[in-house]
Amino acid sequence: MLSRIAYPRYPVAMTSLFESAGLSDGAPQPLAERLRPAELSEVIGQDHLLGEDGPIGRMMGQGRLSSMILWGPPGVGKTTIARLLARDVGLEFVALSAVFSGVADLRKVFEAARARRETGAGTLLFVDEIHRFNKAQQDGFLPFVEEGVVTLVGATTENPSFELNAALLSRAQVFVLNRLDAAALEGLLARAERLLERALPVTQDARAQLIDFADGDGRYLLTLADEVFAQKAELDAAALGKFLQKRAPVYDKSGESHYNLISALHKSMRGSDVDAALYWLARMIDGGEDPRYLARRIVRFASEDIGAADPVALMISAEAARTYERLGSPEGELALAHAVIHCATAPKSNAVYTAWKAASALAKRTGSVAPPKHILNAPTKMMKSLGYGAGYQYDHDAEDGFSGADYWPDEMERVALYQPKQAGRESAIADRMARWQALREGRK
Structure with missing residues (x-):
């Protein structure tokens, strides 16, 4: 951790990008550069971090600065904040881009920072797109951050939990910057x-x-x-x-936005919010998501969250997937919207999903127990002599078409795996199952 007390302040020039490039003050500058904030108080939309009660604001009030990761979408002030932090705490501002830098560049920066420290000055190392450094390169930061040779400020548009090493994250605070409203x-x-x-x-x-x-x-x-x-x-x-050309939406088909939006679609359908579900479907398609992936997720949803409460949902979802395969975009996208509307408005039950998970877990625990002999086929005399098929009752010949026989292994007690809910068609299924259980107990 670096502070004004440990490291006396030295004048730190807040040069603009144009000045860094050797251009004069009179050279034409983009509007964004001319409006770059000169004080942290001028940074818009990040008061939750920079205000007096915000974590970075409190650091500044105490005249100290710890290593941090600034996580947020493009164009919300990550670079500007880092430059102003360096100036306000009196550290030399050194910037690197992980896109264009390698181990040799890092080594030079660390050597210069160590030499600067020997003179009593500190260094703020700003690394843009830090998530693009590989594991070995990220590990290279650790000793210099621990020793206080540099105060690291990394900027990333990707979720640090997925993209940065745990060791690096343990040495830096992660601050989330807001998308500008x-x-x-x-x-x-x-x-x-x-x-x-x-x-x-x-x-x-x-x-x-x-x-x-x-x-x-x-x-x-x-x-x-x-x-x-x-x-x-x-x-x-x-x-x-x-x-003007409308900007393509910020969407990474393999990154966090992909998982965030598919989660939003799935949970909107589960929550029976049909309008939100349609919105998230449209957002993903507009962002360039593969509609075939969306079709697979909708089919999965029909079994996982609707199941036997509305068996038609699975049929419509599967047919929507086939329709998209036949028509492609944009015509086939309507079939996906059709399926999303049906799924979002259908009665919900996860009883099939829960039953299958329980059955899979039970099968793993019980291993290779055999079925009861009375439901085994006996094509040979030897198998008949061993009791295969003995006492089997043909349910169609039984009263009510239900024999009440036990189909579980002899070594096991019955386990209630499928427990239908009072939702949609599962309500009638639950009634039938209760009646069968009563008959089963009466005919033992």
Whole structure:
């Protein structure tokens, strides 16, 4: 842990990216760079971390800084926060990108940081996209973080629990940055208008559409606004839509957003919220998810969460999957929506799912116990002499079509695996099963 007491403050130049590249102050700069916050209090949308009561705000109030991982979507201020933290605590700011850096680059940074420390100065090492470093590279940080040679601030758009080593996570606090909401993005546009001393040349509807285009990314919003400010004529929503390209939604088919959204779809159907289920289905398809994967999950849902309460759900889900295979996109997507609506509005029961899990666990515990002899076939005289098939009752010939015979292994007591619920068709199944149990007990 580094502090102002342990490491005397030295003037730390907060150079912009343009200054770092050797460009003069008069060189043209993107709007996002010109509006980069100069104080932590100017960072929009992250008050839960940076406010006086937030964890980072409390660190700053105490004049100290510990290693941390900043986890959040693109364009919410991760790099800016790291630069301002370095300045406010008096540390040299050194930035690396895991996309373009390797072991040799890290070694140079650590050597320079160690030399800097010997002079009484500290180093904040900012690593962008830190999740892209492999396990060995992440392990390389550990001794330098432990010794206080560097204070590590890593930035990632991926879930650190999945992408970062446990050893590294144990030495750094993880802070979650919020996606910028409409109010925060509106605040950025207002700042841009004050800086340029003129209003954004768009109608109110177009302004809302511009914020929608940004999809929570402040940097992207200012990039779009930079183009719009260059226009002289006022743009309405239709003109803006033609002028700007809507950003593709943030969605990684193999990353956390994939698992988050499929969980949202599954649980929305389970919770019988048909509108939410349709929304999450559309979000995944719009994000580029393979509809065949969605079809498989819907079929699974029909058995897991509906089961015998509505047997038609499995038929419709399976048919929707076949329909998509035949029609493809976009026509086949309607069949998936059909299945989602049916599943979300169907009566729910996980009795089949629970029964199968219990049966599988029981089968593993009991091993190779044999069926009772009376239900074994006896095609040979020897098998008949051993009692195979003896006493078997043909249920169709029994009263009520039910013999009440015991079909469990002789060594085992009966176990109630399938316990239907009073939902949909399972209500009638439960009644039949109760009647059969009463007959079974009466005919023993």
